[in-house]
Amino acid sequence: MDNKRELHIFLGFDKIPRTTAQQKKIAVIKGRPIVRDSEKLKLTKKLYRLKLDQYKPDSPFVGALELGVVYHFERPGNVKKNQVYKITRPDTDNLIKALKDCMAESGYFLDDAQVVVTHIKKVYAVGNVGIEIFLKEI
Template sequence: MNISFFLPMIPPTVTHQEKQVHVVNDKPVFYEPAELKAARSKLEAHLAKYKPEKKYTGAVRLLVKWCFPITGKHHHGEYKTSKPDTDNLQKLLKDVMTKVGFWKDDALVASEIIEKFWADVPGIYISITDLEE
């Protein structure tokens, strides 16, 4: 089973790395700031429409193209070389895809291709290829 889809949205720039910590009774307690919670909810809402009927249970390739709205002197299709870093973007996305039910565990992502672009139409293009078919 292979699926591809485009989430038309301004991609969230807040990343999983932005969790916060505070101390309660001399113990660290981690929490998500409001901006990270909002990004997670936004991704969940968009991804839920494309949840596969059955979760992937074997190795998959995940191709993600992050398309950011054009700013400054950039042009459509130009690679985006500024923050956020692709690895930080992917962590939140894969966590949400796991929660929504794309696969039983994001450890199944055995191959990953991630690109960031400036684009006329902002959003996130996602393609999942079953590597065990």
């Protein structure tokens, strides 16, 4: 019997935060560089955790994981209705880092190193703006 767990959630937003994990601040304290999250990134992570905590699993997913994320962005007026994919910034690599960090902090998994397969898409929302997340033990 296969007891692998799966999760499918949608985090609704008025507007998807565009602050990415690469937006860090560097300070030099006593001659040593210290890297920390910018204020914008701290707010983005707080918002992610607030949304993620609503769907938090009873226990963290274990073992190797597959993560699928679809960012449903609002469509600006200058983008044609038949354009499905968002091909402008922010890029997917930087978008997903903060989300994965927050998923680990919220107890979806113990360490983001468990995620061995990742699927990421940026599309223009047909309906609600938000982030669709699929998580599966493999």
